[in-house]
Amino acid sequence: MTALLSLTGVSKRFRGLVAVDRVSFDVAESAIFAVIGPNGAGKTTLFNTVAGAMAPDEGTIVFAGEPIGGLPADAVCRRGLARTFQLVRPFPALSVEDNVIVGALLHRRHVGAARDHAQSLLRRLGLFDKRCQIASTLTLPDRKRLEVARALATQPRLLLLDEVMAGLRPTETDRMVATLRELNRDTGVTILLIEHVMRAVMALASRVLVLDHGVVIAEGAPQAVVRDPAVVQSYLGAEAV
Amino acid sequence: MPFDVYLNVAVGGILTGLVYGLMALGLSVIFGVVRVVNFAHGEMMSIAMFLAVVCFSTFHLDPLIMLVPIAAVLFAFGYVLQSSLINPFITRPEHSQFLLLVALAIIIVNVLLIVFGPDARSVQTAYALDSFQFGPLIVDATKLYAGIDAIVVAALLFAFFRFTSIGKAIRACADNYTGALVVGLNVNRLYALAFGIGAACVGAAGVMMTLIVDVTPLIGPTYTLLAFVIVITGGLGSMLGALVGGVLIGLTEALAGLLFTPSAKSMFAFGILVLVLLFRPQGLLGKRAA
Amino acid sequence: MMAAGTMGIVAHLTDGVSARTLAWLAALLALLLAAPWIVNDYLVTVLILILYLAYTGQAWNIMMGFAGQLSLGHAIYVGLAGYIAASLFIRFGIDPWLGFLAALPVAAACGAIIGFLAFRFGVTGVYFAILTIAFAEFARIGFGHLGIVNAAAGLFLPVAQYTHNDPWRLRGDPTMFYYVMLAATVIAFILCRLLIKSRIGYFWLAIREDEEAARAAGIDAFRYKMYAIVISAAVTSFAGVFYAFFYNNLFPEQVFGISGSIQMILGPIIGGVGTLFGPILGAFVLTGLAESLNAALAAFGFDLPGAEQVFYGVCLLIVVVALPEGIWPWLAPRLGISERSQ
Numbered sequence A: 001m002t003a004l005l006s007l008t009g010v011s012k013r014f015r016g017l018v019a020v021d022r023v024s025f026d027v028a029e030s031a032i033f034a035v036i037g038p039n040g041a042g043k044t045t046l047f048n049t050v051a052g053a054m055a056p057d058e059g060t061i062v063f064a065g066e067p068i069g070g071l072p073a074d075a076v077c078r079r080g081l082a083r084t085f086q087l088v089r090p091f092p093a094l095s096v097e098d099n100v101i102v103g104a105l106l107h108r109r110h111v112g113a114a115r116d117h118a119q120s121l122l123r124r125l126g127l128f129d130k131r132c133q134i135a136s137t138l139t140l141p142d143r144k145r146l147e148v149a150r151a152l153a154t155q156p157r158l159l160l161l162d163e164v165m166a167g168l169r170p171t172e173t174d175r176m177v178a179t180l181r182e183l184n185r186d187t188g189v190t191i192l193l194i195e196h197v198m199r200a201v202m203a204l205a206s207r208v209l210v211l212d213h214g215v216v217i218a219e220g221a222p223q224a225v226v227r228d229p230a231v232v233q234s235y236l237g238a239e240a241v
Numbered sequence B: 001m002p003f004d005v006y007l008n009v010a011v012g013g014i015l016t017g018l019v020y021g022l023m024a025l026g027l028s029v030i031f032g033v034v035r036v037v038n039f040a041h042g043e044m045m046s047i048a049m050f051l052a053v054v055c056f057s058t059f060h061l062d063p064l065i066m067l068v069p070i071a072a073v074l075f076a077f078g079y080v081l082q083s084s085l086i087n088p089f090i091t092r093p094e095h096s097q098f099l100l101l102v103a104l105a106i107i108i109v110n111v112l113l114i115v116f117g118p119d120a121r122s123v124q125t126a127y128a129l130d131s132f133q134f135g136p137l138i139v140d141a142t143k144l145y146a147g148i149d150a151i152v153v154a155a156l157l158f159a160f161f162r163f164t165s166i167g168k169a170i171r172a173c174a175d176n177y178t179g180a181l182v183v184g185l186n187v188n189r190l191y192a193l194a195f196g197i198g199a200a201c202v203g204a205a206g207v208m209m210t211l212i213v214d215v216t217p218l219i220g221p222t223y224t225l226l227a228f229v230i231v232i233t234g235g236l237g238s239m240l241g242a243l244v245g246g247v248l249i250g251l252t253e254a255l256a257g258l259l260f261t262p263s264a265k266s267m268f269a270f271g272i273l274v275l276v277l278l279f280r281p282q283g284l285l286g287k288r289a290a
Numbered sequence C: 001m002m003a004a005g006t007m008g009i010v011a012h013l014t015d016g017v018s019a020r021t022l023a024w025l026a027a028l029l030a031l032l033l034a035a036p037w038i039v040n041d042y043l044v045t046v047l048i049l050i051l052y053l054a055y056t057g058q059a060w061n062i063m064m065g066f067a068g069q070l071s072l073g074h075a076i077y078v079g080l081a082g083y084i085a086a087s088l089f090i091r092f093g094i095d096p097w098l099g100f101l102a103a104l105p106v107a108a109a110c111g112a113i114i115g116f117l118a119f120r121f122g123v124t125g126v127y128f129a130i131l132t133i134a135f136a137e138f139a140r141i142g143f144g145h146l147g148i149v150n151a152a153a154g155l156f157l158p159v160a161q162y163t164h165n166d167p168w169r170l171r172g173d174p175t176m177f178y179y180v181m182l183a184a185t186v187i188a189f190i191l192c193r194l195l196i197k198s199r200i201g202y203f204w205l206a207i208r209e210d211e212e213a214a215r216a217a218g219i220d221a222f223r224y225k226m227y228a229i230v231i232s233a234a235v236t237s238f239a240g241v242f243y244a245f246f247y248n249n250l251f252p253e254q255v256f257g258i259s260g261s262i263q264m265i266l267g268p269i270i271g272g273v274g275t276l277f278g279p280i281l282g283a284f285v286l287t288g289l290a291e292s293l294n295a296a297l298a299a300f301g302f303d304l305p306g307a308e309q310v311f312y313g314v315c316l317l318i319v320v321v322a323l324p325e326g327i328w329p330w331l332a333p334r335l336g337i338s339e340r341s342q
Helices: A043-051 A073-078 A096-104 A111-124 A140-153 A170-187 A198-204 A222-227 A229-236 B003-034 B041-059 B063-089 B094-116 B141-163 B165-175 B177-182 B187-212 B219-234 B239-259 B262-279 C002-014 C019-038 C041-066 C075-092 C096-120 C125-143 C174-197 C199-209 C211-216 C221-247 C252-256 C258-271 C278-299 C307-322 C327-335
Strands: A005-014 A017-027 A032-036 A058-063 A081-083 A158-162 A190-194 A207-212 A215-220 B131-134 B137-140
Touching: A005 A043, A017 A043, A017 A058, A017 A207, A017 A215, A032 A043, A032 A170, A032 A198, A043 A073, A043 A081, A043 A158, A043 A190, A073 A081, A073 C211, A081 A140, A096 A111, A096 A140, A096 C199, A111 A140, A111 A170, A111 C199, A140 A158, A140 A170, A170 A190, A170 A198, A190 A198, A198 A222, A207 A222, A207 A229, A215 A222, A215 A229, A222 A229, B003 B041, B003 B063, B003 B137, B003 B141, B003 B165, B003 B187, B003 B219, B003 B239, B041 B063, B041 B094, B041 B187, B041 B219, B063 B094, B063 B141, B063 B187, B094 B219, B094 C125, B094 C258, B094 C307, B131 B141, B137 B141, B141 B165, B141 B187, B141 B239, B165 B177, B165 B187, B177 B187, B219 B239, B219 B262, B219 C125, B239 B262, B262 C096, B262 C125, C002 C174, C019 C041, C019 C174, C041 C174, C041 C199, C041 C221, C041 C258, C041 C278, C075 C096, C075 C125, C075 C221, C075 C252, C075 C258, C096 C125, C096 C221, C125 C252, C125 C258, C174 C199, C174 C221, C199 C211, C199 C221, C211 C221, C252 C258, C258 C278, C258 C307, C258 C327, C278 C307, C278 C327
Parallel strands: A032 A190, A032 A207, A081 A158, A158 A190
Antiparallel strands: A005 A017, A005 A058, A207 A215, B131 B137
């Protein structure tokens, strides 16, 4: 089965610094794929090249059979690849509902239809009751859920989540994990996530990639990866095993 | 047209450009340090110009003598303005700051209009019509003095930022706001100081300008725009760029005035601005804005 | 069939608007319709100015309030349209409404050029504002040297003595001009309402709030910013045509000058950028207060040219410092009016 997303030899440099060094991996359709690694490993830069926020210097990125490397962020989203941000960026002055409607309008011409779709997503993510609230007044967990809802509204085939668990308490993390698992199960949306919270990674991912100094040091099933000595040494530490 | 005409006009343009450069230097300091887009820059200069005119007509004091006192007045004005009104706006969105200064600019221009009326005033010093001759080159005395003064003030400014501890502290703030706070610099005071210095520059430039042009309340906005053209062309954050930009604009203006109609000369400045904004937004000598 | 269509549009427009808000709007409209019968001629001209500012304020608001792009050179669209319509009238006797049909595309194209240059090359924020000023100044100086339109000496429209009001030729007494401007303001208001509720309106708001996040949600920011500037320019162009035929003269200094651009933005900023009613409220408050100031000064025997401008500057200062969202967002909840549809 051909992968939904396929990276081959992707590199990104910032002047002298090589942030991402010839990274290759495949993400199968409907999989949940996690990218982990220490801070500064190049995870978000990798994400940014996939999402179109920056162009890779080398390598190819193929999504659903089409090359997307170097395309701008809005074109990438239109192809079916939606992302969230590490530091959440809702549209602050707009209501929760309007935030999601913006996403829903990508593939729907009429505001009415977009609103219906937005409301069903808000229900799924437990934000329906707060739909009239202004986004800037939401708590952090709610804002994270809002970003996920907005990204989902664009009807992506692949969802890129950048440290969506960061700053959440364990109960909130569990709730988000449950929501994502449900989404993946019910809609088949493929999820590619950057995560530091190992609890979430172990609960969600079917496959894990470990990045360190821009280089892939391990890839495979979560249980195998966390025992890999290189991973333990550079990132997890002995206690995590 | 004979070569010496071009030469004289060009040199005149360069000398005027040095004064423009000093004016733009003030803007560069303000923007480079405090990060405020001072849309009232030209208007502040017009305050200095009117002070010079009044000192001359009432007390018969030559502008060049009044240079330091008037610059000091503008320094105080800038310092107070920054610490009282502008400082709270540092964290507000760009548009808000900008509009605050637009409001100030409108107020200054029209208060000057009410007080002094719309008619042009000029300063006719004893040497107003003198000129020096260097071979084929004929230079107006006023422009020569203004140009030399501009160089002196600019040099003093460079020295201040390079060699004094306060100057270095200000540069530190500009480079790294949080870092400056962490090492215990009183950033608010340094910001006010920087704004004051920028205002003093523009004050000095204004005084020199009275030797060269006539003064009306309505020239403020023109000089504001000119200062922006120069700073953007020369490069934001580069003090040398402001001077170089000033000379460049002064020269272009003068030659354009000679080759085309004098009143259309600012069109070239705007043309240059558009080109720079499009193709080299960091300007000739600037670093890419963060 | 037509009635059904109109009912459909009205329903769409008023969807989500409370009955209270509609009542306020209806009352205001009724008052404005009746105004020329209630007030004297001088006040009618003041009201024309208010409506003119309300109109241009709304047009500018499309770009700034909705799409978040600060334009400080909007006078260029007024000037271009005015000069084109006036020249066509003077030279070929073409009626102003046809002249408007010719002027609108030119203003829109001008907006497209400025927008293309700026947005394609990533000129944003304050730099964009400076760029718009540069273009307007370029036009001011340029037209001041353009012989065909009489350069800085000004272009004058022939004013024949009129015996009756002729809205088709925009010739008549102030009351006629008043109703023309009122109609234009109402149409602009409806247009803004339709825009903000539509897909394009949502995309504009997203771009205004966070352009990068908007792009991540699939919005082609360049394209929608272009729409904003072109539509804003096109709507503003009518004001130019009106200006030409109301004042019957055009001077590059007045019509392209930066004080004109600034006057255009004061209404929306004071009233409330990004709201529907803000520009209208701002125009009323600003001009109303300015006229009161003038009357007070005259009563005390002062003739201070520039006092009005100082007043505008002070108003802008107060609003920016104390009430940055404008008066309307502060006032509306107290009147029980919400612009957000539920």
